Amino acid sequence: MKIKRVLTAIALAASALGASATTTVGGISFADNAFADALYYSFGSYTTSGGTLAQVLTDTNPGTYAYSRTPGASLLLGFTDNNVFNGAGADLAVFELGIADSVKVSFGAQTLSFQTVATGYTAGGYALNVALVDFSAFGIANGANLQYQSIGLDTVAPGGTVPSISLVGALHVAAVPEPETYAMLLAGLGAIGALVRRRKRA
Incomplete structure (x- = not known):
């Protein structure tokens, strides 16, 4: 009966992972x-x-936004509660509001410009646009993890509009488990090991 309870606890911990x-x-x-x-x-x-x-920039509400008219304005955003990785197709979605613009995405010394397109949705009373970024365009290996992302705010023309960055989301992530989940999993495995040792002695 004890083994059943331990196995149930391990199954719950594994499903939480x-x-x-x-x-x-x-x-x-x-x-x-x-x-x-x-x-x-x-x-x-x-x-x-x-x-x-x-x-x-770090809430999950696409209706909140930030913009800058400073030439070369840029942001370095991080993903701390997940592992972002390069998967098949688009890997990153950069949302902005209003008129479709372009955003600059950088890895190391390489910077590429990506055009935003209308999603057909609105947020905060504005049209919601998105630029889909494929990390492979930067030569990043498939499956490679990334913890942060540099986003530049492009102006489309002198006196033109700039993107109102509202949300940046990764399309391929692996959750980073909470430390308590690992502790519960290890405790369950330890308990099973102890029960197996006891049974072998008996």
Whole structure:
């Protein structure tokens, strides 16, 4: 009977490791932990929809946003509660509001520009646009993990509009388990080992 209880606890812990709910933004489904949740660095002067720059960029609300007219404005966003990786097809979705613009995405010394397109949805009273980024365009190996992302805010023309960055989500993530989940799993395995040793002695 004890073994059954231990096995049940292990099964629950293992399912917690792989469990993931989903959130849909602009018609695209994401794991709940797939959005940038840390702002490491910003260059430029920003206007936000309310709240600090970090707050509007790391919430999960596509209706909050930030924009900058500073030439070369950029953001370094991080993913701390998940492992983002290069999978098949698009890997990153950069959402912005209003008129479709372009965003610059950088890895190391390489920077590429990606055009946003209308999703057919609105957020915060504005049209919601998205740029889909394939990490393979940067020569990043399939399956490679990335913990942060540099996003540049492109101006389309002198005096033109700039993207109002609202949300950055990863399409391929592996959840980072909570330490308690690992502890429960290890405790269960240890208990099974102890029971097996006892039975062998008997």
